[in-house]
Amino acid sequence: MLDQGAPPHNGQPAAPPSLGVGARLMRRKPVELLVAEGGRGDGGSLRRSLGLWQLTMISIGATLGTGIFVVLGEAVPKAGPAVTLSFVIAGLTALFSALSYAELAGTIPVSGSSYSYAYATMGELIAWICGWCLMLEYGVSVAAVAVGWGEYLNELLDGTIGVTLPAALSAPPGDGGVFNLPALIVVLLAMAFLMGGARESARANTIMVVVKIAALVLFCAIGVQGFRSGNYENFMPLGMAGVSAAGATLFFSYIGFDAASTKK
Template identity: 80%
Template sequence: MLEHGAAPPAADSDPRPPTPAGLGTRLMRRKPVERLVAEGGQGEGGTLRRSMGVWQLTMISIGATLGTGIFVVLGQAVPDAGPAVILSFVLAGITALFSALSYAELAGTIPVSGSSYSYAYATLGELIAWVCGWCLILEYGVSVAAVAVGWGQYLNELLDGTFGFTIPDALSAPPGDGGIFNLPALLVVLLAMVFLLGGAKESARANTIMVAVKIVALLLFCGVAIQGVHSGNYANFMPLGMTGVSAAGATLFFSYIGFDAASTAGEEAKNPQRDLPRAIMLSLIIVTTLYCLVAAIAVGAMPWQKFKGSEAALAGIMKDVSGQDFWAVLLAFGAVIAIASVVLTVLYGQTRILFAMSRDGLVPKVFSKVHAKSGAPRANTVIVSLFCGVLAAAIPLGQLADATSIGTLFAFALVNVAVVVLRYKRPEMPRSFRTPLSPLFPVIGFILCILMMLSLDVVTWIVFGVWMVVGLVIYFGYGMRRSRLAPAEK
């Protein structure tokens, strides 16, 4: 679908006669933009349905983003940066902004479900596309698990304040954190799965309601907690210097994961060329504003040293400031809804990434099978949900958050490269949104992503390296030979 009045882009052409493809050629084979767009919505046995406008798309990105950093990861970031965690949010937000501009251009130009995986396939070649898609699996799949782990913490806050009991640690915390099996984390993933099985339209409606609840909850926190702000809590503003601010910023980048979620809905949007760029930019502005506001009030209301080890910091602040359990319980309810919304929308994005990769032949066909009645990839949804649910129940939160950040940063870096490549190779293509000052802004976005990756722990890099090796083994053993572009080269 093109914007009204836009001419269709010229097809890729190659006047050279076909020759047997060597390994290098196969690794660099690109999928033409026209073919990507033409295949939009098509799956095994059915098609995805175009049912979402700019409002629903914006809510998907906000739903996937808003909540993780504030409700879950804030307690890990403040001990690194102190009150300067506000600057860490700004740093992470600026890093996200440059990449968001690149995402907005590509989402409007290549409006398909594969997000940065598909953008890389059209510009950088199949191997890079696979690496990008593999990073997205890490980004979306693991972040679902990480967020679900934090959901159990707030569920216990809610149960304690409402009914006076909590789920025992053995059943509400992952191994390594005093638990045997994190049952709430598994349950929230399965609940999201039920919504997704009903179809994109129904999931989007439920998500919009949940997003409204969590925005109200955060504004409520600001209204109550600001009464407990003490200027002395800002006195030693940057106790660990810019090193701490940068380290916290890298961790907090986890809280911006999701602004690109709208780009995974490219094949279920009514007018993707117009609405996807708007949804991506609008969601990032709203989320960054709320994050900075809540963080500034939180560190003003509680000394930064007390944040260490707290995964439900906001509820504790509400209780301390008001002296009443009521406000903390109300915030815990908002957090339960907020984090459930993140699980729902990020899980949605994960299934659509795998849908696109499956349609290209790089992963099994089961992931691109579409249920004729609901228009949803049901088998895909069930498989991904069960995997993420078990992961959430078995892995500690901190390691998950950092592993997700590095995968996201790598994928975002590739998106910035893809914008420059597509501008160079296909300058005539109609673009509903153009990244300002290209190639300067994409280059800045790329550099910022790499710098934030370098600030992550060595252990995180080891995990990322192992993940990449596993991905390459799968690609060379399965994806490269089964790619739908392969038969054309034989």
């Protein structure tokens, strides 16, 4: 009788049993393998082109772009003057999320953000879902910023030279628009910056972030002179429900910390 543990007659070890569908979907990739693959390109190692300063500016730029210039107009009607509390709630929530991202980034020092973290901890299926959620997140945020930029451009043209783009070419489809030309232009400009290279686009982003910060500081310096305590009457027009709803909207403006872990 043959020994059950003996190798086959050809001297080769038996092949490991194939994994089932469920096991393949939930298999995890070791951190060591993720780190090793992250340092390889086509025939060589990838050159690191973004440092701490560039990644910080990308994160700040994402937050200032959506939170201050776009999302605020959606949150104020819900919270009224209590939008300040909504910012605090959203900021604290984002703070704890960012701390979790920081710990995961230190444990799994690779690019890919939640996709890589989920692949190493929860399995391939969850990582696949997280990856597509990231694609949706950035797609929605880019669309929101592009549409907001188009509205600001239309107001600038109307206030300076008295020219207003027709709604069919400047408004989103939900507001009567057919083709949002300014939004398309800003997306194409961003694409042109990115095609120039990671380092060059990061440099352009840093310049724009400095300009935005300077504009906000100037706005605060001028706006504080017109402070009126009476503007805070009816502080919570919709109560805490409005404050929490506005906080959920404003959390969209804090996704900048995710950009750092995606590109590092």
